[in-house]
Amino acid sequence: MSTENTQSNEDEFPDLPPMPESANMRNEAPEAIDFPEGHKAGFVNIVGSPNVGKSTLMNRLVGENISIINSKAQTTRHRIMGIVNQPEFQIVYSDTPGVLDPAYKLQEGMMRFVKTALQDADVLILVTDIFEEGISHEATFDKIAKMDIPVFILINKVDLADQERAMEKAEFWQKKIPRAHVAPISALHNFNLENLLDRIVEELPVAPPFFPKDELTDKPMRFFVSEIVREKILTHYKQEIPYSCEVVVEEFIDEPTICRIRAEIRVARESQKYIVVGAGGRMIKRVGTDSRKELESFLDKKVFLDLYVRVDKDWRNDERKLKRFGYFD
Numbered sequence: 001m002s003t004e005n006t007q008s009n010e011d012e013f014p015d016l017p018p019m020p021e022s023a024n025m026r027n028e029a030p031e032a033i034d035f036p037e038g039h040k041a042g043f044v045n046i047v048g049s050p051n052v053g054k055s056t057l058m059n060r061l062v063g064e065n066i067s068i069i070n071s072k073a074q075t076t077r078h079r080i081m082g083i084v085n086q087p088e089f090q091i092v093y094s095d096t097p098g099v100l101d102p103a104y105k106l107q108e109g110m111m112r113f114v115k116t117a118l119q120d121a122d123v124l125i126l127v128t129d130i131f132e133e134g135i136s137h138e139a140t141f142d143k144i145a146k147m148d149i150p151v152f153i154l155i156n157k158v159d160l161a162d163q164e165r166a167m168e169k170a171e172f173w174q175k176k177i178p179r180a181h182v183a184p185i186s187a188l189h190n191f192n193l194e195n196l197l198d199r200i201v202e203e204l205p206v207a208p209p210f211f212p213k214d215e216l217t218d219k220p221m222r223f224f225v226s227e228i229v230r231e232k233i234l235t236h237y238k239q240e241i242p243y244s245c246e247v248v249v250e251e252f253i254d255e256p257t258i259c260r261i262r263a264e265i266r267v268a269r270e271s272q273k274y275i276v277v278g279a280g281g282r283m284i285k286r287v288g289t290d291s292r293k294e295l296e297s298f299l300d301k302k303v304f305l306d307l308y309v310r311v312d313k314d315w316r317n318d319e320r321k322l323k324r325f326g327y328f329d
């Protein structure tokens with residue numbers, strides 16, 4: 001995606017701060033793209049508590065595995081866009097990190113993504129599940145309740161509840177925001193998602209596309225590579241380890257028949273490095289093998305993965321490092 005802004009009035013307003021990323025994208029109406037009269041387009045942003053199934057839902061709606069999914073909370077750390085293109089509309093979904101009160105700088109960065117997603121949404125999807133009791137994060141909910149854009153409240157994981165509980169939840173949420181479209185769904189089992197697309201398209205504003213019509217996401221290949229490795233870390237380690245790791249792709253060489261990748265797992269402390277490596281390097285080897293297999297299927301070619309573990313002291317609280325990892329502007 002080009003970041004050049006051809007309509008810039010930089011000369012007139014030389015001191016203006018740079019646009020936030022999402023606002024910038026909105027100025028970028030790609031003029032070369034053909035679209036019919038009455039074309040609809042908009043940002044459909046998905047928010048909700050950790051672990052309720054936001055990423056599972058976005059992947060279903062887009063039809064591709066864009067966001068990593070895991071049974072541990074706080075899997076998603078970034079705002080990740082998944083784009084659905086049809087000749088007559090373009091839906092730009094955004095998956096976001098689960099809403100929480102930040103306890104360290106990394107989480108502050110994560111919550112900034114949620115904040116922007118609440119600001120630039122044309123349509124909002126609030127995901128909850130049948131286990132969430134009441135309203136977990138009042139401040140965020142109050143903001144959503146006051147917004148004057150269409151809101152969908154999707155009660156996920158109804159495959160794990162009886163109908164009565166699902167109905168109770170639906171009534172609870174409908175009372176909280178009477179104008180919202182409330183629906184029980186199962187993102188995992190693709191239940192009750194058929195009509196959702198049509199209803200979302202109905203709510204989209206008439207607008208030109210924001211992205212070229214063949215784009216699927218706003219993120220580069222390296223991002224998905226690091227996310228695949230991070231997902232394996234979430235799967236293989238317990239407790240605080242996944243939350244203390246960041247994956248940095250240091251080298252990505254895409255050759256015709258093989259992809260050569262060098263990635264570093266950054267941990268916050270020396271003791272975590274020992275756990276991640278494991279006795280005789282067993283654990284890191286497992287993570288490497290699983291990552292390589294998935295990368296091969298994702299990239300559709302052979303992958304050579306060189307995986308290192310490095311201590312990057314207290315990176316989670318270091319704003320300069322977090323900037324480099326893409327959590328702050």
Ligand SMILES: Nc1nc2c(ncn2[C@@H]2O[C@H](COP(=O)(O)OP(=O)(O)OP(=O)(O)O)[C@@H](O)[C@H]2O)c(=O)[nH]1
Nearest residue numbers: 050051052053054055056074075076098186187188
């Ligand atoms: N039974 C059931 N499990 C689901 C459903 N949707 C998601 N899950 C599971 O719930 C867990 C969390 O799913 P995610 O999609 O990662 O949830 P999330 O809201 O994106 O989580 P964070 O990124 O951590 O905030 C995973 O184990 C999913 O397989 C569903 O409809 N039914």
Ligand SMILES: [Mg+2]
Nearest residue numbers: 054055075076
């Ligand atoms: Mg997620």
